[in-house]
Amino acid sequence: MKKLREMGRLFLIMFKIGLFTFGGGHAMLAFLENEFVSKRGWVGKDEFLDMVVISESTPGPIAINIATYLGYQRAGFLGAVAATVGMCVPSLIVIYVISLFFDAFLSFSLVQHAFRGIQACVVYLVLLMGIKLLKSVKKDIPSIVVLGTVFLCSLIFSLFAVNFSSIFYILICGALGVLLYLIRRMTGKEEKQ
Amino acid sequence: MIYLKLFWQFLQIGLFTFGGGYAMIAFIWEKALAYGWLTEEELLNMIAVSESTPGPIAVNMATFVGSSQGGALGAVVATLGVVLPSFLPGDSVDCGCASKRDEAGRCASVFGKRATMCDCADSLHGDHLAVERSVWHPNGWGSCSSRFQRDLDSWAGCRLGICAEEAAREGVLSHSADSDFRRAWHDFIFDLIFFVQKGECV
Numbered sequence: 001m002k003k004l005r006e007m008g009r010l011f012l013i014m015f016k017i018g019l020f021t022f023g024g025g026h027a028m029l030a031f032l033e034n035e036f037v038s039k040r041g042w043v044g045k046d047e048f049l050d051m052v053v054i055s056e057s058t059p060g061p062i063a064i065n066i067a068t069y070l071g072y073q074r075a076g077f078l079g080a081v082a083a084t085v086g087m088c089v090p091s092l093i094v095i096y097v098i099s100l101f102f103d104a105f106l107s108f109s110l111v112q113h114a115f116r117g118i119q120a121c122v123v124y125l126v127l128l129m130g131i132k133l134l135k136s137v138k139k140d141i142p143s144i145v146v147l148g149t150v151f152l153c154s155l156i157f158s159l160f161a162v163n164f165s166s167i168f169y170i171l172i173c174g175a176l177g178v179l180l181y182l183i184r185r186m187t188g189k190e191e192k193q
Numbered sequence: 194m195i196y197l198k199l200f201w202q203f204l205q206i207g208l209f210t211f212g213g214g215y216a217m218i219a220f221i222w223e224k225a226l227a228y229g230w231l232t233e234e235e236l237l238n239m240i241a242v243s244e245s246t247p248g249p250i251a252v253n254m255a256t257f258v259g260s261s262q263g264g265a266l267g268a269v270v271a272t273l274g275v276v277l278p279s280f281l282p283g284d285s286v287d288c289g290c291a292s293k294r295d296e297a298g299r300c301a302s303v304f305g306k307r308a309t310m311c312d313c314a315d316s317l318h319g320d321h322l323a324v325e326r327s328v329w330h331p332n333g334w335g336s337c338s339s340r341f342q343r344d345l346d347s348w349a350g351c352r353l354g355i356c357a358e359e360a361a362r363e364g365v366l367s368h369s370a371d372s373d374f375r376r377a378w379h380d381f382i383f384d385l386i387f388f389v390q391k392g393e394c395v
Binding site: 018019020021022023024025026028056057058059060061062063064065067068080084087088090091092094095096098099100102106115118119121122123125126129130133165166167170171 | 205207208209210211212213214215217218219220223234237238240241242243244245246247248249250251252253256257260261265268269272275276278279280281
């Protein structure tokens with residue numbers, strides 16, 4: 001019963017955050033910190049930072065990762081389920097309702113033209129995010145090598161219209177990262193000797 | 194059949210995306226075009242809608258694509274696919290031990306603070322509903338109420354942890370345990386009203 005209550009609280013907190021936060025996972029972190037660290041003190045500040053780092057480096061959307069993590073830490077597996085469902089339900093409802101009316105909405109010529117403008121803006125937003133991420137990449141040789149290789153490959157593949165899934169890029173880059181690390185370790189040892 | 198396909202494709206997307214919704218755009222773009230789910234123009238609209246509605250962008254995009262292909266069930270299935278990989282590390286990465294220690298420290302400080310809160314101490318033993326009412330009508334409590342509320346929050350947070358025995362000895366917390374869920378619910382409504390009035394999150 002106690003667990004059920006805890007799940008209810010987690011669900012409501014996440015529901016609220018999911019409903020009110022615009023701009024995705026990173027915008028959500030501030031609200032999560034406010035709810036879990038400042039307001040309720042359920043999680044320590046350092047621990048929260050650890051959670052953020054782990055959420056960023058595990059697969060899946062950041063917002064969902066950290067919701068699952070916080071829920072799990074608070075009330076075990078069921079807590080994780082409650083928190084994650086709470087986080088997703090507002091989006092599900094809002095987007096589903098929008099998608100019901102979206103086509104009808106787009107048939108207004110005024111809206112249609114508005115969206116033509118918005119489409120250009122979206123390109124800018126995604127590009128901006130890409131540049132931000134590019135800036136945050138470590139400026140050492142392995143990162144630059146991996147980045148350059150992927151960029152060149154995708155350029156060549158798209159020029160020759162070769163079908164190559166992005167998933168392979170991630171798998172190959174992961175392997176490349178390990179390889180570069182091993183090479184560096186080996187050469188580092190040689191230098192020491 | 195389309196549900197299975199949606200689930201499987203979005204599970205892949207969730208599994209191989211590190212770093213949130215923006216990193217997912219390339220995958221969704223690729224898959225939506227490959228399967229003929231959306232045109233390029235629709236994809237741009239999808240990103241625009243996902244960014245300008247509340248919630249995680251990844252979930253928004255999954256829901257959008259899912260509902261365009263398979264209605265409500267499609268939306269649920271696609272979202273489930275994206276979300277499921279998040280549960281993988283949950284069991285293996287457990288920092289419960291550190292948090293327990295934190296909680297114990299926090300509890301000690303809260304209990305220490307309680308002694309100094311001479312004004313509020315008596316009411317603490319009183320009706321929990323009165324406390325709730327104070328949230329709704331902060332004027333009735335004056336300057337004390339917000340601080341008191343905060344302490345009560347962290348105190349409520351302590352209940353489950355290492356402090357359970359200590360709390361039981363105090364004989365206070367068991368009293369308020371029943372309204373725990375109700376309090377969360379009231380919190381939620383209160384924040385909702387605040388959001389509608391001020392247009393920002395508490």
